[in-house]
Amino acid sequence: MQTPRATVLVVEDEPLINEAVGDRLRAEGHAVVSAYDGPGAVAAHAEHRPDLVVLDVMLPGFDGLEVCRRIQAARPVPVLMLTARDDEADVLTGLGVGADDYLTKPFGMRELVARVAALLRRVERAAELVAGRAGDGTTAGPLEVGGLRLDLAAHRVWAGEREVHLTPTEFDLAVALAERPGEVLRRDRLLAQVWGWDGGEGATRTVDSHVRSLRAKIGAERVRTVHGVGYALEPR
Template sequence: MAHRTRSVLVVEDDPVINQAVTDRLTAEGYAVTQAWDGPAAVAAHGEHAPDVLVLDVMLPGFDGLEVCRRVQATRPVPVLMLTARDDEADVLVGLGVGADDYLTKPFRMRELVARVGVLLRRVERAAELATVPTAARPVLELGDLRVDVAARRTWRDGTEVRLTPTEFDLLVCLAADPGTVVTRERLLAEVWGWADAAGTRTVDSHVKGLRAKVGADRVRTAHGVGYALEPGGTS
């Protein structure tokens, strides 16, 4: 059975970049809708229900962070955020409002296409797991953390923690072997599907976002190597 064409909403106020991204994604087989400012982006999201957003941070009307807040509140969707500054604070704010990944300008089109593909595959895997009967779903119990893998839900001390899709996959990868250090390269391969180590900064940014939600004591840093999820919380 043929898969339906996946749709992407490209939100970028620079017409050259917007058209270049649109042309490349169209060539890759995606159905692309364009928007150039914040209000138009929210309207297009409501009208077209895209499978993924490629979203610039700096936009007229209101910025990409506000766009992300509004669309995630109405219909959650994977978001790849484009930022002109490689500023960690900006990145963490973006991840905090629901973005799943980010690219710093200037970027390679090949990398953008790869990241869009990773986000879509993550959604597809989640949909497949959701069909698993509740009784057969794997549930991880790690001290005060409870992770329902198929439902993609996480609780700490009985209170649900809202994780982005990327943060959830990162947590599951670390939770597969509690206490064991997982290298940044392995995390990139298993969570992002990247074959090289060019995006280790991306791992670090998402780990910081994850720590803010599940507790700084839960994710241990092995400096220069990677991260480990501690089996039990100390807080």
């Protein structure tokens, strides 16, 4: 029997959607656990310790935002949030409670699989980086740009004297910008570097949403927008 690539918790109260997502992820080689409401999702996360969670926002019991808060407090895990509305406030709220990415319903299964694969690759790359540093006895020094300090090994961030909590995606986005201070990075380049996949104009909106969430946490003045091009982390 083939070893599953990853264990994915699918939280969706519509049985047909839950089953369809689960079947497609199983076809990709993943083990799948299903939950249909807020309390069930939190319990399944504690019991099965999934590698990734696909989480609908609208759930009975309590909603997906509360689920995300609780599971991230218990054990951080990548979360792909499903939302019925592409409302910016809803998206930013989801990112603010620890979601790493989001898809707006209705969505295509190919896109969902691509998002899941990208999130899992990023987790693998982070683990390999830590293992490599441990193996050669070296640790990377922190990145410091304009009063923003990022500890790459510990995944901790300070804006001035204030420590801020970033999701794994926000952290990777901040690192990508901090590695080239003052340089404007195109949105499609950030999408490929941070998320690990290519997309069109609709996909780059994911970058925009995460930049807005990052700004809210580290200070809007630290990230400069060049409209129609991309973003830069200000060195001063």
